[in-house]
Amino acid sequence: MPDHSRSGHRPARRDSKGGRGSPARGAGPDPARRVSYEVLRAVRERDAYANLLLPSMLRERKLTGRDAALATELSYGTLRHQGSYDAILDTCVDRSLSSVDPEVLVLLRLGAHQLLNTKIPPHAAVSATIALARRVIGTRRSRFANAVLRRVAARDLAEWLEIVAPDRDADVVGHLAVTHSHPRWAVEALAQALGEDPAGGLAETGRLLVAHNERPQVSVAAKPGRASVEDLVDSGAVRARYSPYGAYLPEGDPASLREVKQQRAVVQDEASQLVALALARVGIDGADSHWLDACAGPGGKAALLAGLAGQREARLLAAEAQQSRARLVAGAVRRSVRDAGRTVVADSTRPPWREGSFDRVLVDAPCTGLGALRRRPEARWRRDADSVAELVPLQRSLLERAIEATRPGGVVGYVTCSPHLAETRGVVTEVLAGRGDVTVLRAADYLDAVPDIAVGDYVQFWPHRHGTDAMFLALLRRRAD
Incomplete structure (x- = not known):
């Protein structure tokens, strides 16, 4: 073990970030740490989603x-x-980190966060974590955890990163990956999407990675015709910057918001609201009565579209392939204007509807989730570069079927919560290369109140520029041959 991990002096904590906490109460583990431990284990062992499991x-x-x-x-x-x-931790453990039992590694990470990124006093962070360790992994393994965490406590975060991160001048991608806690492949992909070359230093990529590690505000959307932004503001929310239906909660559980309880509002990122709204803003000739959300789960965009469709005396069909997610969609579209939303369990790559059935179609395709790392931080550890190659054929198929489901003169919105070039522009380019019946619309024209989103004909939101998820949007009109 390197000598630097055994220093007996702890320097001043320059990197504390205001995490709230208190010393352990009594000899046993407190309920907050126990819940956190169980969430982290479920994320690791069962692929649970923290944003769904923790609130419950x-x-x-x-x-x-x-x-x-x-x-x-x-x-x-x-x-x-x-x-x-x-x-x-790899520096502080006297064997390979991959050989550490998963339940022990979860505790080490939990303790490291308290020591390096909160204002919890070091002695309280260690003692509370070890009290929990004795309860959940036993006395023998808790001694190992105690020794490792005391080595971690020897330095603050900045000093540790000076030791463990690659030199920025020699390997800027590796430096950013370790310093800002992202897989190397994701840093490379995000830099490419931003149009940055590593030789230039990746300054904007660094700002994006910082934004991914900041706690996002919870955003909600008023269902058109059922609630207004003024209602949300009266309930304690703050009006969103760009969306006419959006608001942000300064704090608290969104499920406690009156309009959410009454199913007149849904939790939804502001960029997600805006890409759905852009699809609804495109003018089309002739009938405008049948809309489709082809990948509707968990239902935020479907709720907004159903409200807009109801106000125009149109109907939305919200399709979702998974039964459990379809139930979420059904709940989200409930109480839309004129009950305009209907949910169906269907695989949109093998659709049960006839070609040319819809006037507007939204494809919010399954993706790597690189655009939502603020809200779903575990997504960065679940995917790798191979995941993109696995997802792209599905994304292409969904877009192809969506175009075929749209009548001539109708419009398709292709959306991903990822800025990865292969999942966004790459998919659209490949699909359109084999068709002569589609015109690409300039998507930013339908979101003219939002600055700095246009990438050619497409729209790309960014957390560090807009305070939203990194949503991508392409708008396509099907022409009559």
Whole structure:
């Protein structure tokens, strides 16, 4: 083990970030850390989604106030910074980190986050984590965890990163990957999407990675015709910058918001609202009565489109291939104007509807999720470069079927919550190369209130520019041959 991991002096903590916490209460593990540990294990072992599991566990365990805030910070913070912590832990463990038992590694990451990225006093962070360790992994393995965390506590985050991160001048991608806790492949892909070359230093890529590790505000959308932004503001939300239906919650559980409880509003990122709204804004000649959301789960965009369709006396068919997600969609479109939304379990690559049946079609394709790393930080550790190659054929198929489902003169919106070039422009280019019946519309023209989103004819949102997820949008009109 390197000598630098055994330093007995802990320097001043220059990198603390305001995570809230308190020393362990009594000898046993406190409920906030126990919840966080269980969430992190479920994410690792069962591919659970933290943004879905954590709120349900907080309600189940009746955690509120400081305990809920601490559990949230520890869960999301540990996932966001996992790559950096693993590089540090690898230096502090006297064997390969991959050989450490998974349940022990989860505790080490949880302890590292408290030591390196919160204002919890070091002695409290170690003692509380080890109290939890004794309960969940036993006394023998907790001694190992205690020794490792005391080595981690020897330095603050900045000093550790100076040791474990590659030199920026020699390997800027590797430096950013370790410093900002992203897989190397993701840093490379994001830099390409931003049009940056590593030789230039990747300054904007670095700002994007920083934004991915910041806690996002919860955004909600008022269902058109059922609630207004003014209603959301009256309930304590703050009006969104760009979406006429959007608002942000400064704090608290969105499920407690009156309009969400009454199913008159849904949780939805502002960029997600805007790409759906852009599709609805495109003018079309003739009938405009049949709309399709071809990949509707979990239902945020479908809720907005159903409201807009109802106001125009149109109908939305929301299709979702998975039964469990289809139930979420059905809940989201419930109480839309004129009950304009209908949900069906269907695979849109093998659709049950006839060609040319719809006037407007949205394809929010399954993707790597690189655009939502603020909200789903574990996504960066679940995917790799091979994931893109696996997803692209599905994305192409969905877009091809969507075009065929659209009548001549109708419009298709192709959306991904990823800026990866292969999943966005690459898919559209490949699909259109084999067709002569589609015109690409300039998508930014339908979102003229939002600055700096146009990439040629397409739209690309960014967390560090717009405070939203990195949503991509292409708008396509099917022509009559």
